[in-house]
Each structure stands twice: as C-alpha cells, then as structure tokens.
Amino acid sequence: MxxxxxxxxxxxxxxxxxxxxxxxxxxxxxxxxxxxxxxxxxxxxxxxxxxxxxxxxxxxxxxxxxxxxxxxxxxxxxxxxxxxxxxxxxxxxxxxxxxxxxxxxxxxxxxxxxxxxxxxxxxxxxxxxxxxxxxxxxxxxxxxxxxxxxxxxxxxxxxxxxxxxxxxxxxxxxxxxxxxxxxxxxxxxxxxxxxxxxxxxxxxxxxxxxxxxxxxxxxxxxxxxxxxxxxxxxxxxxxxxxxxxxxGEPAPSRSDIITKLIPYLHEQVAKGEPLPSIARHFLGLFQGLPGARKWRQALSGKQALTVAEIEQAAELTLAIIDRQDDYEAAKSSLSS
Structure with a gap:
C-alpha cells in the first residue's frame, strides 16, 4: 500500500x-x-x-x-x-x-x-x-x-x-x-x-x-x-x-491493543491512580461492534474496578465479535 x-x-x-x-x-x-x-x-x-x-x-x-x-x-x-x-x-x-x-x-x-x-x-x-x-x-x-x-x-x-x-x-x-x-x-x-x-x-x-x-x-x-x-x-x-x-501499514487488532494496555493499567494502579476514572477513556474501543454495550456497561458507573475485570470484559466482548464473525461467514457460505 x-x-x-x-x-x-x-x-x-x-x-x-x-x-x-x-x-x-x-x-x-x-x-x-x-x-x-x-x-x-x-x-x-x-x-x-x-x-x-x-x-x-x-x-x-x-x-x-x-x-x-x-x-x-x-x-x-x-x-x-x-x-x-x-x-x-x-x-x-x-x-x-x-x-x-x-x-x-x-x-x-x-x-x-x-x-x-x-x-x-x-x-x-x-x-x-x-x-x-x-x-x-x-x-x-x-x-x-x-x-x-x-x-x-x-x-x-x-x-x-x-x-x-x-x-x-x-x-x-x-x-x-x-x-x-x-x-x-x-x-x-x-x-x-x-x-x-x-x-x-x-x-x-x-x-x-x-x-x-x-x-x-x-x-x-x-x-x-x-x-x-x-x-x-x-x-x-x-x-x-x-x-x-x-x-501503507496494517491496523492493529483490538485484541493487540488490550494486550498492550494491560501493563499500563497495572502501573497506574500501583501508583494509586483510580482505575474507574482511567477506564472511562476506553469506552469507545468496540464502538459499532456486537458486544459494545456490554463493554461499556462493564467499565462505566463503577466506584471500584480491577484490571482483571477489564481483561474479562475485553475477553467476553472479543468472544461475542468472533461468534458474530463466524455466523456471518457461515451465512455467506450457505448463500454462495
């Protein structure tokens, strides 16, 4: 490219x-x-x-x-x-x-x-x-x-x-x-x-x-x-x-972004920074994709939040997207 x-x-x-x-x-x-x-x-x-x-x-x-x-x-x-x-x-x-x-x-x-x-x-x-x-x-x-x-x-x-x-x-x-x-x-x-x-x-x-x-x-x-x-x-x-x-370069995947984000979150928690106020900046990561609402719900409106909970929410959202992709691929195969 x-x-x-x-x-x-x-x-x-x-x-x-x-x-x-x-x-x-x-x-x-x-x-x-x-x-x-x-x-x-x-x-x-x-x-x-x-x-x-x-x-x-x-x-x-x-x-x-x-x-x-x-x-x-x-x-x-x-x-x-x-x-x-x-x-x-x-x-x-x-x-x-x-x-x-x-x-x-x-x-x-x-x-x-x-x-x-x-x-x-x-x-x-x-x-x-x-x-x-x-x-x-x-x-x-x-x-x-x-x-x-x-x-x-x-x-x-x-x-x-x-x-x-x-x-x-x-x-x-x-x-x-x-x-x-x-x-x-x-x-x-x-x-x-x-x-x-x-x-x-x-x-x-x-x-x-x-x-x-x-x-x-x-x-x-x-x-x-x-x-x-x-x-x-x-x-x-x-x-x-x-x-x-x-x-002319490829886009990183959302999975890659989560993987690189997690160490930063651990560092901020170790410094005493409040994770809920940090996580508000990540709500748009899955914008427009299946599972986006569940992702936002998992991260927002919480007085307390852990890095493990953010990781789990990301895994669940990525799994929803993968299932949707598999469904679309199967439907396309059947109609061709």
Missing part, C-alpha cells in the same frame, strides 16, 4: 477532560504516527498549580503537543520554556475555545479579534525556545466571519514567525451558544480552509471539524497539509487504527 502521508499530518484535537495522559497513552496504541495534544492548559494552572501532574506523559505519546491558553506574553513565554524543559514536540496557542470562562480571561477564540496580540505571543515564545509555536483558531468569531477577516489574522500571525495553523472550519459564536453548540451549529466551511492554503502555500495548514472517517481524511488531504480529528477519535478511537492505511 502506498504511503499517502509524506509531508502530511494526522492529529487528535485537544479536548478538555478528554485528552488526558491516560487517553493519550490509549490513543497511541492505535497509531504511532499521529500527533497527540494535551488538553488546553491555562498558564495560571501551569505556573500556580501542579506543574508536574499537568505536564506528565509517557514517552510513547510523542510526538506530543502542549496546548496553552493564555494572552500574557511573560506567562506564555515561561510556559513555552516549561514545555521545552519537559520535552514536548511543539507548543500550540489556543485561539479557538469559545467558552465564557476562557473569554473572561481574554484567551481562546476572542483573540482572533486581536491578531497583533497573538503575533506578539508567537514572536516572544519563539525567541525563547527552539520548539515550533503553532496556532489553532476558528474561521471567524461572531459577525467577523468573512474569509478576509481570517486571512488578515493568519497573515499578521505568520509575519511574526508562525508556520503552522490548525483551522476549525466553523465560526465561533462568543455570545448565545455553548461550547457544545459551537461545535455543531455554525456551518462547516471547508472551502475557506482550502482557500487559505492556496493563498499561503508556504504555510502548513491543517483542517479540523466534523471529520469522522478515513475517507474524510483522504478527501481533505487533497487540499491541505494535515487533518485534526476531535470527538470522533475519542468516541471511536479505532479510526486511528484504520488510518494506518494512509501510511
């Missing part, structure tokens, strides 16, 4: 409460090539909170990008230096989150209205570290949703040295819509992102929003330099395994 990913990138979007270290370890088992992102971490949380816990990761998670939320030059520069110290592959500035809390701190999507501020962040952060500094943004905010508005934003920030932009192909409504609604209600405008790549051929442009299959990924890669998948990669993580075909 040909490798379609030369000079291209597939990544999993930063998602608060979802792309934790535990999910990222799990996601890496499906695909060794994709870029993974932390949750958006505010500069205040890194500087005044538990820095070690926020920035911990397993070596296997690389390439791993730290996404920062902030607008203060000194704080953002300091956090970029922390990212370099901890060995992250990149630092990404969040200019896309529309939540009220983020707006109150004057970070996230509202920064699209201040391209000079974002440009200054990029300039100072890049001067302080050797890591690439990238920007994730929307195609617009509120009524500032013309292509020209986005073009000016990218042009200004690129002039400060940013070479990679990840574009969520929806406008963010800062008033009147919740973050969830902002992911669903504003229409997708993929053509604007394609046009951005045409206008800035020397920049790396990635597209994000509403991408749910390998066929979607292939279609977008005809126009841009990378594809970022969000909730689809969390709710059905096997899409990352299926995407191995883009590199």
């Amino acid at each position: 040909p490798n379609l990913m030369q000079d291209k990138r597939l990544s999993v979007a930063p998602m608060i409460d979802w792309t934790t270290a535990d999910y990222r370890y799990f996601a890496r088992l499906f695909n060794p090539h994709s870029y993974l992102y932390t949750e958006m971490i505010s500069t205040g949380a890194l500087i005044h909170g538990n820095t070690e816990r926020h920035l911990r990761y397993e070596a296997s998670e690389q390439p791993l990008v730290l996404q920062l939320g902030g607008a203060d030059i000194s704080e953002m520069t300091h956090c970029a230096q922390l990212a370099e110290q901890y060995g992250f592959a990149e630092v990404n500035i969040n200019v896309g989150c529309p939540s009220d809390r983020v707006q109150h701190n004057k970070i996230g999507a509202c920064l699209m209205a201040e391209p000079e501020t974002v440009a200054a962040l990029v300039q100072h952060m890049q001067a302080a570290v050797a890591l690439p500094i990238t920007v994730k943004h929307r195609i617009g905010i509120d009524h500032f949703d013309s292509y020209e508005f986005m073009h000016k934003f990218v042009d200004t920030v690129a002039a400060a040295g940013c070479e990679r932009f990840i574009v969520h192909a929806r406008t963010a409504w800062l008033q009147g819509l919740s973050p969830k609604q902002n992911r669903e209600i504003p229409p997708l405008r993929y053509e604007d992102v394609y046009r951005l790549k045409q206008d800035f051929p020397n920049l790396a442009i990635e597209i994000n929003g509403g991408i749910t299959s390998v066929e979607d990924i292939k279609a977008h890669l005809q126009h841009v330099d990378g594809v970022m998948i969000g909730r689809a990669a969390y709710q059905n993580p096997y899409i990352l395994a299926e995407a191995m075909s883009l590199w």
